[in-house]
């Protein structure tokens with residue numbers, strides 16, 4: 001059928017609440033119950049096309065799994081994104097007291113140093129297929145940077161909406177690409193509702209609104225890569241940072257899809273969620289045994305996870321329940337400690353969300369919720385250079401001397417720690 | 423199939439538009455007929471699409487039809503009452 005060919009391996013958009021199906025357009029909510037729409041695929045056809053051999057013969061980017069990503073043709077935006085290193089973290093494993101530990105390092109994702117390049121390249125590739133010329137997002141950081149950069153490279157016009165109190169560094173990281181950055185003054189909720197209204201009113205591809213069903217699927221590529229890089233197997237535990245909760249649900253979906261099409265053997269696994277204590281609606285609900293969350297007012301240094309009413313909170317809780325997983329949260333000090341642990345043990349400088357993930361993993365291991373003999377993958381999703389302010393003043397100090405060898409020798413003799421280093 | 427050019431917009435007729443919201447109530451408001459009060463105080467048509475109520479929280483998914491100014495006033499009233507009002511997408515702003 002021509003229609004089928006035109007849609008690639010996608011079948012329809014499907015409501016997560018009632019299962020009603022919709023055409024593969026730029027829409028995101030069910031007309032009946034306003035439930036979110038999700039992309040449904042033709043797994044029988046995918047199974048025939050997406051074999052281990054086929055994947056291994058393709059370039060090392062997230063697009064080597066393209067049958068399971070929601071575009072009809074070849075990718076046109078972000079063709080180099082993904083396939084970030086999966087690092088065997090033996091030194092950190094020892095510190096945390098776990099047998100097998102891996103770090104999936106999206107701090108070095110291309111081009112804007114966070115996992116958001118995955119979702120954005122999918123959203124923009126699909127936007128071009130649907131004929132859009134202008135793309136947009138509302139963001140306080142990583143997403144804005146990624147939309148601005150990827151849109152620039154693809155020759156698309158972009159609008160980026162930000163709250164007016166955003167730090168200058170984050171604004172520059174979007175402005176430099178020539179994006180139209182609109183700063184909105186007002187209470188967070190007001191700004192949020194206005195952005196929803198703008199998304200509904202203008203005929204743009206708003207990546208995390210009308211393009212959300214496609215956009216969110218991009219996160220699956222992080223999970224696919226983990227499974228392939230582990231040698232086609234599922235880790236017993238995966239620890240995932242949660243803001244909206246979308247990434248966690250998509251890591252789970254990616255594992256299920258690889259099982260479904262026969263690329264990995266089915267095995268028991270747990271997808272744990274990590275949040276900062278200053279914004280923990282999902283982990284608080286999980287710990288209380290609830291299947292819904294209560295909204296919170298964020299107050300944390302982990303700004304990239306500061307979403308008080310998470311859109312995928314319900315679904316993230318469901319995944320943790322289904323996989324027998326736990327959620328945990330960590331204080332600002334524990335976030336900084338997590339950042340330092342990862343940097344000192346593995347040479348990886350993660351942003352605050354990475355500190356949250358490491359801190360939560362530490363807690364889960366210490367409490368036995370992740371048993372010491374198991375295998376664990378930590379999802380590190382963004383780069384520390386973006387959140388320098390969060391750790392400034394907490395990462396040790398410089399020793400200052402005059403240009404004199406005597407002073408240097410005196411310094412070394414006065415500090416055991418320095419003496420030990422020579 | 424709808425594309426960028428033939429995009430479906432939310433129902434709008436001469437300045438009247440449908441707004442889709444989630445209302446999240448604290449326990450003290452769960453027994454109060456908030457949606458009924460709202461439709462009597464403001465010139466808006468309410469259409470409930472999903473409800474879930476527990477001892478801890480009440481969540482209602484609602485479509486409001488009416489003049490933009492009426493809808494804005496209705497939202498202000500809800501917030502003053504202590505109801506959290508989110509667009510149907512919840513967090514449009516992400517990191």
Ligand SMILES: Cc1ncc(COP(=O)(O)O)c(C=O)c1O
Nearest residue numbers: 243244245246247304381382517
């Ligand atoms: C660095 C980083 N990690 C994790 C997340 C969590 O993503 P999600 O909203 O899918 O839960 C975000 C979201 O913005 C992020 O920027």
Ligand SMILES: [Zn+2]
Nearest residue numbers: 015018030035
């Ligand atoms: Zn539905």
